[in-house]
Amino acid sequence: xxxxxxxxxxxxxxxxxxxxxxxxxxxxxxxxxxxxxxxxxxxxxxxxxxxxxxxxxxxxxxxxxxxxxxxxxxxxxxxxxxxxxxxxxxxxxxxxxxxxxxxxxxxxxxxxxxxxxxxxxxxxxxxxxxxxxxxxxxxxxxxxxxxxxxxxxxxxxxxxxxxxxxxxxxxxxxxxxxxxxxxxxxxxxxxxxxxxxxxxxxxxxxxxxxxxxxxxxxxxxxxxxxxxxxxxxxxxxxxxxxxxxxxxxxxxxxxxxxxxxxxxxxxxxxxxxxxxxxxxxxxxxxxxxxxxxxxxxxxxxxxxxxxxxxxxxxxxxxxxxxxxxxxxxxxxxxxxxxxxxxxxxxxxxxxxxxxxxxxxxxxxxx
Amino acid sequence: xxxxxxxxxxxxxxxxxxxxxxxxxxxxxxxxxxxxxxxxxxxxxxxxxxxxxxxxxxxxxxxxxxxxxxxxxxxxxxxxxxxxxxxxxxxxxxxxxxxxxxxxxxxxxxxxxxxxxxxxxxxxxxxxxxxxxxxxxxxxxxxxxxxxxxxxxxxxxxxxxxxxxxxxxxxxxxxxxxxxxxxxxxxxxxxxxxxxxxxxxxxxxxxxxxxxxxxxxxxxxx
Numbered sequence: 272x273x274x275x276x277x278x279x280x281x282x283x284x285x286x287x288x289x290x291x292x293x294x295x296x297x298x299x300x301x302x303x304x305x306x307x308x309x310x311x312x313x314x315x316x317x318x319x320x321x322x323x324x325x326x327x328x329x330x331x332x333x334x335x336x337x338x339x340x341x342x343x344x345x346x347x348x349x350x351x352x353x354x355x356x357x358x359x360x361x362x363x364x365x366x367x368x369x370x371x372x373x374x375x376x377x378x379x380x381x382x383x384x385x386x387x388x389x390x391x392x393x394x395x396x397x398x399x400x401x402x403x404x405x406x407x408x409x410x411x412x413x414x415x416x417x418x419x420x421x422x423x424x425x426x427x428x429x430x431x432x433x434x435x436x437x438x439x440x441x442x443x444x445x446x447x448x449x450x451x452x453x454x455x456x457x458x459x460x461x462x463x464x465x466x467x468x469x470x471x472x473x474x475x476x477x478x479x480x481x482x483x484x485x486x487x488x489x490x491x492x493x494x495x496x497x498x499x500x501x502x503x504x505x506x507x508x509x510x511x512x513x514x515x516x517x518x519x520x521x522x523x524x525x526x527x528x529x530x531x532x533x534x535x536x537x538x539x540x541x542x543x544x545x546x547x548x549x550x551x552x553x554x555x556x557x558x559x560x561x562x563x564x565x566x567x568x569x570x571x572x573x574x575x576x577x578x579x580x581x582x583x584x585x586x587x588x589x590x591x592x593x594x595x596x597x598x599x600x601x602x603x604x605x606x607x608x609x610x611x612x613x614x615x616x617x618x619x620x621x622x623x624x625x626x627x628x629x630x631x632x633x634x635x636x637x
Numbered sequence: 638x639x640x641x642x643x644x645x646x647x648x649x650x651x652x653x654x655x656x657x658x659x660x661x662x663x664x665x666x667x668x669x670x671x672x673x674x675x676x677x678x679x680x681x682x683x684x685x686x687x688x689x690x691x692x693x694x695x696x697x698x699x700x701x702x703x704x705x706x707x708x709x710x711x712x713x714x715x716x717x718x719x720x721x722x723x724x725x726x727x728x729x730x731x732x733x734x735x736x737x738x739x740x741x742x743x744x745x746x747x748x749x750x751x752x753x754x755x756x757x758x759x760x761x762x763x764x765x766x767x768x769x770x771x772x773x774x775x776x777x778x779x780x781x782x783x784x785x786x787x788x789x790x791x792x793x794x795x796x797x798x799x800x801x802x803x804x805x806x807x808x809x810x811x812x813x814x815x816x817x818x819x820x821x822x823x824x825x826x827x828x829x830x831x832x833x834x835x836x837x838x839x840x841x842x843x844x845x846x847x848x849x850x851x852x853x854x855x856x857x858x859x
Binding site: 301368369447450492494495496616618 | 652658659660661706708709710711712714715718749750751752753754755757775776799800801802803805828829831845846
């Protein structure tokens with residue numbers, strides 16, 4: 272029987288179909304707590320424990336998603352109540368966040384709103400190596416050693432330029448500046464890409480290399496990509512290619528996550544060297560078979576199981592979503608990792624989720 | 638159509654804000670919605686005509702292209718920016734009654750949800766179609782929606798939710814609002830929603846894109 276590492280290396284690194292499909296998942300923050308009420312053992316404390324409990328093939332090293340903001344560690348709390356906290360982060364971004372719930376923040380104001388401000392306040396601190404960004408390095412090393420000694424496929428994770436731009440500039444300034452000041456966007460992405468490469472290069476030497484990288488890089492919403500394929504090619508793609516090239520030079524394949532409809536970017540994603548595309552939102556009208564047909568199985572895929580079907584908590588509807596997709600994956604020999612098309616919310620019962628795993632165990636073979 | 642109005646509509650559609658704006662590159666150095674709207678007023682064109690036959694026309698065109706995935710969010714943002722520069726010259730005429738809006742549209746993201754980009758895009762497009770926008774923001778409690786409806790009789794309501802986890806709050810909001818306003822037109826939108834969900838919770842209309850909302854409002858206002 273192949274190990275998880277062998278299975279995922281075959282799927283993601285080699286784009287092959289091993290003896291079975293891979294298995295992984297993400298959760299919203301409230302889900303595990305809700306499942307405790309439904310019988311999930313208390314020792315599964317959070318999403319970090321879930322990969323062991325549910326026997327996922329992939330796991331990550333804690334602490335590798337470092338703070339890449341110019342004012343490292345800044346979190347000035349301005350206002351707080353039982354539900355939310357308003358704070359200013361290391362980009363000077365004022366936002367309101369939920370304290371006990373998942374969801375993206377409410378953006379209340381951004382400081383980095385022009386090339387002039389970027390150059391005056393935020394660019395310089397990103398140009399040099401700052402290992403303190405990784406926080407408790409000994410803890411990170413211990414987690415690395417512990418996880419790499421298992422048979423799981425272990426990754427480092429972070430966000431890349433598109434996601435960092437949105438967080439730093441806000442949607443409106445980012446998207447308008449793609450037209451109004453593309454040279455600023457290029458400079459921003461150039462600096463941040465070098466910043467990420469510099470820090471992971473140091474981490475690889477100081478701690479060690481994982482099995483691969485997992486990059487979260489939202490580029491779309493349900494209806495369409497956030498920006499045109501032409502803008503993606505000009506302003507985002509060159510930095511993806513550079514970062515992925517760095518990973519490949521280190522022998523590491525890369526999984527790229529993006530929410531939303533990103534089908535128009537498929538060629539660009541492929542040209543940049545992405546090894547596995549995650550999460551293929553089904554509600555954005557995307558199907559793994561269509562992607563695989565277009566990319567000729569030169570990419571691996573993770574996701575695409577419609578979370579709306581899970582949320583019905585109806586076994587027949589879950590089967591109607593999962594079984595035809597697994598059948599298509601098997602028949603078309605698509606390198607594939609079983610995963611929902613985003614994250615499992617608390618509205619999905621533990622019994623429903625366990626039933627989806629039962630279907631995977633029974634039908635997730637090539 | 639008057640040549641000047643046509644030019645303003647093109648500036649809005651293509652996101653040409655003013656003469657100093659570098660975008661779009663092929664219109665660099667040319668006057669934008671800002672200068673041309675002022676020029677139109679100075680030449681005696683009634684402000685209502687500038688609004689209806691130029692600014693709204695440009696936004697309508699970009700809205701259709703956006704619905705059809707021919708343009709993307711940055712194009713809509715630039716168009717809305719150009720529209721607002723033109724509107725700057727028209728706004729003083731609202732107070733005098735020389736320019737009338739099509740109605741009032743109250744909008745907000747439901748309780749428990751902090752997302753605003755989708756709501757803001759819809760607001761831009763509906764404002765660009767000639768409606769007054771009352772934006773209640775995000776994480777809006779049901780009673781705040783009801784209060785806004787009380788303050789703006791005859792308005793239309795739009796509710797947004799971006800998370801599957803907050804769709805349930807949208808259902809509660811509609812139920813609460815329907816107790817006082819059973820026949821109020823309520824539009825709903827957001828990534829996880831479907832037409833079936835909208836019907837189930839008693840909303841009047843679901844639109845997957847801003848242009849659908851604009852067209853629904855146009856039908857109601859007709």
